[in-house]
Amino acid sequence: MANETPVHFFDINSNLPIPSKSWSPNTLRTRLVLNFKKIPYTQSFISYPDIAPLLKSASVPPLHGARVPYTLPAIAHPSSIGTSHGVLNDSWPIALHLEKTFQSPQHPTLFPSAGSYALALAVARVLNAILPPTRMILLPKIPQILDERGAEYFRRTRAEWFGRSLEEMLSDTEGVEKSWADVEVELKLLADMLRGPPGVNGGGKKKGPFFEGEQAGYADLLFAAFLAWYERGDRKDWERAVSIGDGEIRRFWDACLPWIHGQGEEKEYVFDKEG
Incomplete structure (x- = not known):
């Protein structure tokens, strides 16, 4: 199921060249997880004022108690995410979801030891x-x-x-x-x-x-x-x-x-x- 279609990764836009275009510490967490776990993915870069409209259009709920209720990173993967548009945001939940969906030994684990x-x-x-x-x-x-x-x-x-x-x-x-x-x-x-x-x-x-x-x-x-x-x-x-x-x-x-x-x-x- 995990490999039917690639994960799509929404990052924050910048004017930096590839491979330095990704700059946010939050979105970089997700990028590093995708790369570390060797997960095939597509990507798009979203300008700041377009982030909230994008997530609202995907029926993503606002982050509870956050100063910025609609923010990136976000991923889209309808085959594994059980929401209306198959979109999940927030770096920690994304990491746990990808760890569960793309398991070792084919994909390196984020948590290699008990600690x-x-x-x-x-x-x-x-x-x-x-x-x-x-x-x-x-x-x-x-x-x-x-x-x-x-x-x-x-x-x-x-x-x-x-x-x-x-x-x-x-x-x-x-x-x-x-x-x-x-x-x-x-x-x-x-x-x-x-x-x-x-x-x-x-x-x-x-x-x-x-x-x-x-x-x-x-x-x-x-x-x-x-x-x-x-x-x-x-x-x-x-x-x-x-x-x-x-x-x-x-x-x-x-x-x-x-x-x-x-x-x-x-x-x-x-x-x-x-x-």
């Missing part, structure tokens, strides 16, 4: 702690990588959220450096997690670049998507982020590049009118 799911939750919690200061660092730079309509939408809505313009946030150099101090604390923790406990394999270096060593899982994809947000938003900020620690984060990034860069076939998705 993998708990590890993913722990990494997600650390990334949630980094999110507020990262917004201060990156959000003012995002409009420059968006299409014209998306950039206008982004500037307007974020100014409404934060009570000041993105340009004002960018000029607050003291606030940006304070945010970096907060980010570096959490990235140092993630670098320590990648390094492993002292005394393992001599010198405290475990085998493999991932959180669980040589085997990657969903925890790794979450962190890789976050780092890709930095890399797409501002290369200098990304360089500062991956330089934290003793090379663990940079080695981790290099190991994740095939999943970060992977692309589906570009295709406009048309919903079944009878769905």
Whole structure:
């Protein structure tokens, strides 16, 4: 059933070239899952102001309690998703659905050990702690990588959220450096997690670049998507982020590049009118 038709992946548009066109940390999570699990998929890039109309037309319910009730990522796969148009959004439910639908050994598992799911939750919690200061660092730079309509939408809505313009946030150099101090604390923790406990394999270096060593899982994809947000938003900020620690984060990034860069076939998705 899972292989009758490809999964279609809805990503957020940008003006960046392939394979860097995908930039959102949330949509990148889904892209990395699709690539990691070797799931055939098609893709389309949606401008910000078109996201809510798209999801409403597919009868996707708003996200409960979210500041943005209609957002991407979303996937369409009517043969496995039991909704009127076969559409599911929100990165974590999408990951769990794809894990259940496209199972190992044909498709690599997101949770290779008994502790993998708990590890993913722990990494997600650390990334949630980094999110507020990262917004201060990156959000003012995002409009420059968006299409014209998306950039206008982004500037307007974020100014409404934060009570000041993105340009004002960018000029607050003291606030940006304070945010970096907060980010570096959490990235140092993630670098320590990648390094492993002292005394393992001599010198405290475990085998493999991932959180669980040589085997990657969903925890790794979450962190890789976050780092890709930095890399797409501002290369200098990304360089500062991956330089934290003793090379663990940079080695981790290099190991994740095939999943970060992977692309589906570009295709406009048309919903079944009878769905």
